[in-house]
Amino acid sequence: MLAIVAVLVLVVPFLPGFDTDTQDLGDNLLAPLQNPAHLLGTDALGRDILSRLSVAVRVSLLVAFGAVLISALVGTSVGLTAGYFRGRIDTVLMSIGDIQLAIPVVLLLIVLVATLGSRPLLLVVLLGLTDWVGYGRVVRSMVVSLREQEFVQAARSAGASGFWVIRKHLLPNVLSQVVILAAFEIGVVVTIESSLSFIGLGIQPPTPSLGLMINEGQRYLQSNPSLVFVPALAIFLVIGGIQFLSQNVGVRRSRSTT
Amino acid sequence: MIGVGNVVELRGVTKKFPVRSAPFRKAEPFTAVSDATFSLPRGKTVAVVGESGSGKSTTARMVLKLEDPTRGQVVFDGVDLATLDRRELFEFRRRVQPVFQNPYGSLDARYTVGRSIAEPLQLHRIGTRATQDARVNELLDQVALPTALASRLPHELSGGQRQRVAIARALALSPELVVLDEAVSALDVIVQAQILELLAELQAELGLSYLFISHDLAVVRMISHEVHVMQHGRIVESGTPDTIFDQPQQEYTRALLAAIPGSEIAR
Amino acid sequence: MRTSLGLNDSLAGQYGRFLVDAVHGDLGNSIRQSTSSLALVLQRLPAALQLAFISFAVGFVLAIVLAVAGELSTRPRVRTAMLSIATVRQAIPPYLFGILLILVFSVWAGLLPALGMNSALSFVLPVATVSTFEIALYLRLFNASFAESRRSDYVRTALAKGVPHSRVVIRHQLPNALLPIITVAGINLGVLVGGLVVIEMVFNWPGLGRLIIEGVTQRDYPIVQAGVVVIAVVFIVINFIVDLLYAVLDPRVRLA
Numbered sequence: 001m002l003a004i005v006a007v008l009v010l011v012v013p014f015l016p017g018f019d020t021d022t023q024d025l026g027d028n029l030l031a032p033l034q035n036p037a038h039l040l041g042t043d044a045l046g047r048d049i050l051s052r053l054s055v056a057v058r059v060s061l062l063v064a065f066g067a068v069l070i071s072a073l074v075g076t077s078v079g080l081t082a083g084y085f086r087g088r089i090d091t092v093l094m095s096i097g098d099i100q101l102a103i104p105v106v107l108l109l110i111v112l113v114a115t116l117g118s119r120p121l122l123l124v125v126l127l128g129l130t131d132w133v134g135y136g137r138v139v140r141s142m143v144v145s146l147r148e149q150e151f152v153q154a155a156r157s158a159g160a161s162g163f164w165v166i167r168k169h170l171l172p173n174v175l176s177q178v179v180i181l182a183a184f185e186i187g188v189v190v191t192i193e194s195s196l197s198f199i200g201l202g203i204q205p206p207t208p209s210l211g212l213m214i215n216e217g218q219r220y221l222q223s224n225p226s227l228v229f230v231p232a233l234a235i236f237l238v239i240g241g242i243q244f245l246s247q248n249v250g251v252r253r254s255r256s257t258t
Numbered sequence: 259m260i261g262v263g264n265v266v267e268l269r270g271v272t273k274k275f276p277v278r279s280a281p282f283r284k285a286e287p288f289t290a291v292s293d294a295t296f297s298l299p300r301g302k303t304v305a306v307v308g309e310s311g312s313g314k315s316t317t318a319r320m321v322l323k324l325e326d327p328t329r330g331q332v333v334f335d336g337v338d339l340a341t342l343d344r345r346e347l348f349e350f351r352r353r354v355q356p357v358f359q360n361p362y363g364s365l366d367a368r369y370t371v372g373r374s375i376a377e378p379l380q381l382h383r384i385g386t387r388a389t390q391d392a393r394v395n396e397l398l399d400q401v402a403l404p405t406a407l408a409s410r411l412p413h414e415l416s417g418g419q420r421q422r423v424a425i426a427r428a429l430a431l432s433p434e435l436v437v438l439d440e441a442v443s444a445l446d447v448i449v450q451a452q453i454l455e456l457l458a459e460l461q462a463e464l465g466l467s468y469l470f471i472s473h474d475l476a477v478v479r480m481i482s483h484e485v486h487v488m489q490h491g492r493i494v495e496s497g498t499p500d501t502i503f504d505q506p507q508q509e510y511t512r513a514l515l516a517a518i519p520g521s522e523i524a525r
Numbered sequence: 526m527r528t529s530l531g532l533n534d535s536l537a538g539q540y541g542r543f544l545v546d547a548v549h550g551d552l553g554n555s556i557r558q559s560t561s562s563l564a565l566v567l568q569r570l571p572a573a574l575q576l577a578f579i580s581f582a583v584g585f586v587l588a589i590v591l592a593v594a595g596e597l598s599t600r601p602r603v604r605t606a607m608l609s610i611a612t613v614r615q616a617i618p619p620y621l622f623g624i625l626l627i628l629v630f631s632v633w634a635g636l637l638p639a640l641g642m643n644s645a646l647s648f649v650l651p652v653a654t655v656s657t658f659e660i661a662l663y664l665r666l667f668n669a670s671f672a673e674s675r676r677s678d679y680v681r682t683a684l685a686k687g688v689p690h691s692r693v694v695i696r697h698q699l700p701n702a703l704l705p706i707i708t709v710a711g712i713n714l715g716v717l718v719g720g721l722v723v724i725e726m727v728f729n730w731p732g733l734g735r736l737i738i739e740g741v742t743q744r745d746y747p748i749v750q751a752g753v754v755v756i757a758v759v760f761i762v763i764n765f766i767v768d769l770l771y772a773v774l775d776p777r778v779r780l781a
């Protein structure tokens with residue numbers, strides 16, 4: 001599944017006739033496989049769907065990778081801090097996490113985007129900052145048990161500071177779990193981003209995005225279902241492929257460590 | 259005054275832990291160690307024995323300053339640990355080192371043996387990479403392990419080998435006091451005897467003092483000069499291993515003696 | 526206009542007045558419709574709650590039925606297949622699944638209404654969209670719990686004593702699984718009420734989420750504020766009910 005996605009993102013931009021923006025109102029709403037110049041057809045404005053799809057998937061992935069990087073960074077730092085130092089800072093950080101989990105992410109993002117805007121970079125940051133709690137909880141629970149282990153006690157007895165213990169012992173020991181979680185979360189973030197774009201609050205036109213393509217195609221559901229089908233399939237391939245990958249990574253990890 | 263020849267003195271040391279309880283009910287703190295007083299003469303081995311949960315590890319952790327007493331003082335080399343500032347605490351950490359029970363948890367699974375042993379040297383910025391490597395080899399030699407083991411990971415080692423590595427690591431900073439919390443309890447009897455022998459050799463060679471924590475009186479008898487029996491956080495009986503063995507005063511101590519495998523047959 | 530909206534005050538002043546008014550149940554007037562925004566929001570609340578509760582109930586019950594059936598099945602393939610389907614379902618974003626359902630059942634088959642909330646039939650597609658997602662979620666949780674209790678001593682003992690398998694699953698494994706999952710479900714249900722925003726857009730559902738998005742796109746912020754406050758209150762109420770439920774179900778928890 002990811003192979004198709006890779007071809008779409010990496011190869012398609014170099015095909016002849018790659019063009020996301022040129023409108024051709026004489027050749028609009030073309031079905032797939034009708035015209036060799038537009039393999040997947042054209043949209044209502046006559047733009048080439050294959051080209052737009054390629055860019056849309058690339059944008060989705062870039063946004064998701066950026067956001068996951070931020071959330072993994074924030075969540076891991078929070079989890080390490082809360083789990084190692086415990087006490088009041090732990091209570092405060094985890095309460096913030098609990099509250100955030102109780103707010104529907106999409107709703108939260110809608111309100112944030114409405115007040116702050118939806119420039120791409122801002123969108124990445126907002127997506128990242130609303131998705132850290134999972135990492136925070138997982139890392140914290142691992143750290144709570146790791147810090148009682150004797151190699152941590154031994155390091156402290158040898159004069160290691162909290163910072164040393166966190167950087168040299170705790171972080172390396174939680175990292176593989178964070179990577180597994182991050183792989184899974186890419187799919188989650190792609191879903192959220194495409195939902196936002198679908199209601200017009202995510203990636204802004206003219207940049208192509210999967211959510212917006214589906215929204216625009218919805219109007220032609222009867223006459224040109226491929227306008228929805230094609231981006232839908234792309235979303236499924238991206239999210240399903242990532243899920244599949246992260247599950248396999250998880251299984252292989254747990255096998256190799258036992 | 260207790261003699262100047264003491265590495266460590268505990269003076270009325272008490273440790274209470276807050277207990278989490280149901281809301282609206284008053285939390286009564288749990289007393290893990292209660293009014294413990296004893297001293298450890300330099301170059302000697304003092305043992306603390308007692309059943310599981312009697313407060314031995316908590317005592318050890320207070321001597322290591324991983325935990326602070328609720329009341330009383332832990333005095334190291336004449337100085338109350340509670341008064342140490344950051345720099346002095348760091349210096350204290352060079353002079354006192356632990357060896358723990360669990361040979362599987364005592365080493366970071368991601369660190370090679372050499373890196374684990376060298377970590378205290380790095381923490382204290384002692385020597386260069388090359389001199390540290392040399393020191394690691396020397397330490398491995400001291401605990402009778404082949405230097406080739408330096409590049410191995412903990413999971414490639416046996417329990418006894420791991421415990422030797424933990425000892426080598428504890429010796430890296432040339433400490434004066436080593437706190438051994440159930441350091442041989444997880445090992446089988448033959449390996450136990452080998453490690454105890456190694457500890458005795460190292461003591462003679464390096465003039466180390468040991469605080470030796472164990473639930474096993476048989477082991478304690480082999481290594482210690484002085485024994486304190488702990489029950490419910492209190493020291494209930496003290497003496498030389500021979501007096502404890504031959505004239506136990508407390509029912510509890512007799513029960514501990516009876517728990518030694520083969521003790522019935524011997525009687 | 527600016528004065529009547531209090532826009533000339535400092536931001537802190539505006540926020541302070543919002544808090545004072547909110548405590549008195551006054552969340553301001555809608556800018557567009559110059560009626561109380563709280564009234565507008567409450568008008569939409571039933572539709573939102575109905576969709577959320579029905580979808581949740583359908584999903585939760587079906588998840589239990591499927592999980593129990595899978596546990597009782599003698600072929601482990603059945604469980605694997607169900608979990609794979611759950612994975613596939615979870616790889617399709619809910620709004621997209623909704624559109625695909627509309628395509629198949631409304632546009633092609635002409636069987637079911639796609640938009641609005643006009644009759645009982647209007648519920649079918651949105652509920653199917655949301656509840657399938659819920660099924661996937663809870664099926665996973667129940668399965669994981671069963672997989673653990675399957676190997677536990679009490680299950681083995683009961684089976685060895687000749688207690689019928691179905692009885693062991695329903696009387697022992699299921700109640701044990703229910704307690705922790707209900708806690709998760711309580712939070713999820715609260716999140717669901719506000720989280721259906723996008724689904725409401727797809728099905729043109731007259732719910733809260735859509736009202737909030739309209740508020741956002743039309744910059745009618747009193748509506749957005751009122752919507753968020755109401756959703757927060759709903760969330761708190763649901764969690765309170767779940768806590769009560771928990772006390773009733775769990776013999777170890779007794780209310781003081």
Ligand SMILES: Nc1ncnc2c1ncn2[C@@H]1O[C@H](COP(=O)(O)OP(=O)(O)O)[C@@H](O)[C@H]1O
Nearest residue numbers: 275288290308309310311312313314315316317
């Ligand atoms: N951090 C802690 N918080 C609460 N109770 C503790 C803590 N550490 C130890 N205890 C309790 O103190 C008692 C003594 O524990 P410990 O010193 O580990 O005993 P031992 O090493 O003799 O088995 C035990 O009942 C234990 O549950």
Ligand SMILES: [Mg+2]
Nearest residue numbers: 314315316440
């Ligand atoms: Mg202990």
